[in-house]
Amino acid sequence: MTLDRGNVIAVARREYLARGRTRTFRLTTIVLVIAGLGIVLAPLILRAVFGEGKQTRIEVSIEASSQGVAVIPTLSAVLNAPLIPTTGTGSSGGTTSPPTYDVVGVTDEAAARARVVAGDTGGLLVVSRPTGGADLSFEFITKQTATDRVPQLVRQAAAAISIQDRLNRAGVPPAQQGTLFAPPTYSIAAADPNAPPALDPSQQAGGFAAGFVLAIVLFMAIVLYGQWIAYSVVEEKSSRVMEVILGAASPFELLFGKVIGVGALALTQYFVVFVPAVLALVFQPQIAALVLGGSADPVSLPAGLSVPLLLAFGLFFVFGFALYAVLYAGAAALVSRTEDINQIVAPMTLVSTAGYLVAVYSSTGLIDASSRFVVIMSYVPFFSPYLMLSRLGAGRAGPLEAIVAIVILAVTVPVALWVAARFYAAGVLMYGQRPSLRLMVRVLRGG
Amino acid sequence: MSLVLDHLTKRFGTVLALDGISFEVAPGEVFGFLGGNGAGKTTTMRIVLDILKADSGTVTWAGTPTSDVPHHTWGYLPEERGLYPRMEVLEQLVFFADLQHVPRRDAAARARHWLERFQIPEYEKRRAEELSKGNQQKIQFIAAVIHEPPVLLMDEPFVGLDPVNVALLKEAFLEMRDRGTTIVFSTHQMEMVEELCESVVLIDKGHVVLGGPIREVRRSTGRQVIRLAVEGDTEMPWLASVPGVRVIRPGQDYVELDVDRETDPETVLRAALDRGARVTQFLIADPSIEEIFIEKVGRRPTEEQHLVGAASGRSGPGAGTGTGASAGTGATS
Numbered sequence: 001m002t003l004d005r006g007n008v009i010a011v012a013r014r015e016y017l018a019r020g021r022t023r024t025f026r027l028t029t030i031v032l033v034i035a036g037l038g039i040v041l042a043p044l045i046l047r048a049v050f051g052e053g054k055q056t057r058i059e060v061s062i063e064a065s066s067q068g069v070a071v072i073p074t075l076s077a078v079l080n081a082p083l084i085p086t087t088g089t090g091s092s093g094g095t096t097s098p099p100t101y102d103v104v105g106v107t108d109e110a111a112a113r114a115r116v117v118a119g120d121t122g123g124l125l126v127v128s129r130p131t132g133g134a135d136l137s138f139e140f141i142t143k144q145t146a147t148d149r150v151p152q153l154v155r156q157a158a159a160a161i162s163i164q165d166r167l168n169r170a171g172v173p174p175a176q177q178g179t180l181f182a183p184p185t186y187s188i189a190a191a192d193p194n195a196p197p198a199l200d201p202s203q204q205a206g207g208f209a210a211g212f213v214l215a216i217v218l219f220m221a222i223v224l225y226g227q228w229i230a231y232s233v234v235e236e237k238s239s240r241v242m243e244v245i246l247g248a249a250s251p252f253e254l255l256f257g258k259v260i261g262v263g264a265l266a267l268t269q270y271f272v273v274f275v276p277a278v279l280a281l282v283f284q285p286q287i288a289a290l291v292l293g294g295s296a297d298p299v300s301l302p303a304g305l306s307v308p309l310l311l312a313f314g315l316f317f318v319f320g321f322a323l324y325a326v327l328y329a330g331a332a333a334l335v336s337r338t339e340d341i342n343q344i345v346a347p348m349t350l351v352s353t354a355g356y357l358v359a360v361y362s363s364t365g366l367i368d369a370s371s372r373f374v375v376i377m378s379y380v381p382f383f384s385p386y387l388m389l390s391r392l393g394a395g396r397a398g399p400l401e402a403i404v405a406i407v408i409l410a411v412t413v414p415v416a417l418w419v420a421a422r423f424y425a426a427g428v429l430m431y432g433q434r435p436s437l438r439l440m441v442r443v444l445r446g447g
Numbered sequence: 448m449s450l451v452l453d454h455l456t457k458r459f460g461t462v463l464a465l466d467g468i469s470f471e472v473a474p475g476e477v478f479g480f481l482g483g484n485g486a487g488k489t490t491t492m493r494i495v496l497d498i499l500k501a502d503s504g505t506v507t508w509a510g511t512p513t514s515d516v517p518h519h520t521w522g523y524l525p526e527e528r529g530l531y532p533r534m535e536v537l538e539q540l541v542f543f544a545d546l547q548h549v550p551r552r553d554a555a556a557r558a559r560h561w562l563e564r565f566q567i568p569e570y571e572k573r574r575a576e577e578l579s580k581g582n583q584q585k586i587q588f589i590a591a592v593i594h595e596p597p598v599l600l601m602d603e604p605f606v607g608l609d610p611v612n613v614a615l616l617k618e619a620f621l622e623m624r625d626r627g628t629t630i631v632f633s634t635h636q637m638e639m640v641e642e643l644c645e646s647v648v649l650i651d652k653g654h655v656v657l658g659g660p661i662r663e664v665r666r667s668t669g670r671q672v673i674r675l676a677v678e679g680d681t682e683m684p685w686l687a688s689v690p691g692v693r694v695i696r697p698g699q700d701y702v703e704l705d706v707d708r709e710t711d712p713e714t715v716l717r718a719a720l721d722r723g724a725r726v727t728q729f730l731i732a733d734p735s736i737e738e739i740f741i742e743k744v745g746r747r748p749t750e751e752q753h754l755v756g757a758a759s760g761r762s763g764p765g766a767g768t769g770t771g772a773s774a775g776t777g778a779t780s
Contacts (some may be wrong), residue, residue, distance in 0.1 A: 010545040018534055240529030244590060246498045247523035248546035429498065 211393020
């Protein structure tokens with residue numbers, strides 16, 4: 001079979017332009033760009049709109065009877081403690097952003113109450129010592145409910161303050177109190193000493209998220225653009241333009257051109273959507289500084305995204321897309337009406353969805369990502385784009401495993417192309433026949 | 448440099464679509480490819496274009512098998528018209544030309560030239576789906592000829608066009624013939640065949656029924672046709688009594704008669720004069736292609752048998768029971 005490159009380019013070019021110019025394409029692109037930016041900048045937008053992240057003022061009124069305890073520093077420390085404790089040697093020098101809660105002592109309790117009611121402050125903590133009572137008494141005046149985060153934290157701080165107070169009264173000097181509360185030496189040992197070291201939780205979460213997001217992106221690309229190709233094939237059949245083209249180009253050239261054209265358009269759309277989103281992600285601190293004021297963090301790749309992972313994603317994207325795209329085209333050639341497309345491409349969509357779901361479940365921990373089932377599936381061409389990517393993102397697969405999966409996938413593509421080309425050649429002039437399994441087998445045998 | 452089809456056979460499942468089609472088209476000729484619906488014309492054209500593969504037999508152009516002939520040798524106007532519905536006309540034509548290796552810039556110029564010629568230059572930027580059927584057909588025609596192919600294969604190029612557009616198309620047709628283009632076209636408009644074609648072939652149920660230069664074909668039937676008009680008598684019932692004569696087309700202006708070769712046409716004239724009629728028209732001619740078509744294709748008692756026989760494969764004896772005609776000659780062994 002001689003391949004006329006001019007024809008392939010002509011077909012790809014037409015496909016790219018004809019589809020790229022449609023209003024649907026432009027609209028989806030705009031929507032996707034907005035959605036991409038929205039997702040990336042969501043925290044920033046939330047902060048800007050709802051004032052989250054602005055300093056919340058918590059006022060403390062300490063009655064004279066209960067002086068002598070470090071109420072304000074303790075409360076401030078508890079409220080502003082990071083959600084995920086930074087462990088290990090990481091001294092985390094990047095905490096330049098101002099603390100979320102500003103704890104201030106006040107004397108005018110009535111005025112402070114009024115400020116809580118007005119919503120100017122997040123709450124007022126009144127510390128008193130009941131007459132005759134030995135222990136401190138705490139009252140937190142706030143609009144929040146007992147189960148909200150701030151009341152919970154205040155309660156925690158109150159417990160700590162109370163213990164300090166009791167120790168003070170028991171005669172333990174504050175300096176010794178420090179050693180009293182120092183954390184003991186504690187470490188976790190891996191059950192299997194040969195197993196790869198467990199990943200840092202925050203890093204792991206980032207990797208999971210990266211693999212997860214990339215799997216979604218891939219899934220969307222395959223199903224969405226696969227449908228495009230299927231539509232484009234059936235449109236040519238139903239408008240009978242196919243026969244005119246077949247006089248000039250071989251079915252193989254048509255198929256090839258189509259996949260390349262739609263693939264190029266898919267990549268274009270992805271670039272248009274991803275470049276602003278990634279830029280926004282990378283420069284988020286600067287944007288935050290611009291919008292909210294404050295200093296900016298240095299630029300770095302978001303957690304979990306690494307250059308090798310992105311490279312693997314690129315390869316899985318190209319080959320995975322090619323594999324599914326040619327099969328979508330081959331299948332679509334067997335039907336002649338757009339109504340029948342969904343039915344005929346269902347097997348591919350199903351397989352694709354299965355791979356995607358397993359990837360998502362194993363990323364979120366519903367399925368053990370190191371189970372044999374997942375590992376084996378991550379080498380199977382139809383699933384590897386999803387699964388190997390998510391395993392790679394989670395740090396559960398090494399570069400060698402990824403390369404093997406990519407090679408297997410890349411080898412499968414020409415096979416799929418051959419199958420699809422046969423379907424295509426037989427199907428393009430076939431009208432009105434119901435595609436049956438028997439028909440497909442006959443086509444493959446060269447009938 | 449001629450187009451030769453040699454014993455083409457093609458079977459679709461159990462249906463034998465072509466059963467040994469052979470004919471030759473001389474270079475630079477306008478060639479009528481005739482046959483009833485389902486006779487195998489489209490299949491034959493697709494095989495010539497190498498869109499379909501024949502089960503056996505060969506097609507050669509200037510001695511080269513068509514699978515080795517570059518595709519821009521052919522200009523093809525398929526029976527089912529097809530344009531991209533949502534693509535602009537000019538863009539569409541440039542795409543088709545691009546597939547035929549016409550440089551893109553030339554393609555646009557040629558497309559504009561043709562649009563002008565077909566009096567629709569204003570449709571350049573219109574989408575195909577906005578055009579009327581006739582105009583779509585003109586676009587389709589341009590798509591088939593834009594790369595100036597040496598051979599044109601056209602399935603029903605004139606169908607659905609108004610007389611003005613038929614004239615435009617015919618003019619383009621003849622101009623291409625004068626440039627040396629070999630044109631093979633099928634049509635059901637027989638007057639078009641007689642007007643344009645030098646040779647014809649008539650196929651039916653996958654067989655060549657007859658073929659050759661048009662004059663020979665018309666003469667070959669062993670019959671002649673008389674056109675007779677008599678003043679004050681449009682019915683002429685007395686013609687039934689003249690031996691060897693059959694009325695094939697009664698009409699207001701004249702009556703057409705089929706006369707055996709053995710019968711002297713003058714007997715008809717004499718019979719009319721004997722009755723004291725005033726003869727206003729008397730014309731002796733060979734049968735028209737239309738009459739030959741009807742004769743050869745219209746009544747074929749073995750038609751259905753052929754299909755049934757082929758469809759049921761080797762089931763043999765049961766095949767011929769459908770009609771009262773003698774043993775199924777159509778079934779192939």
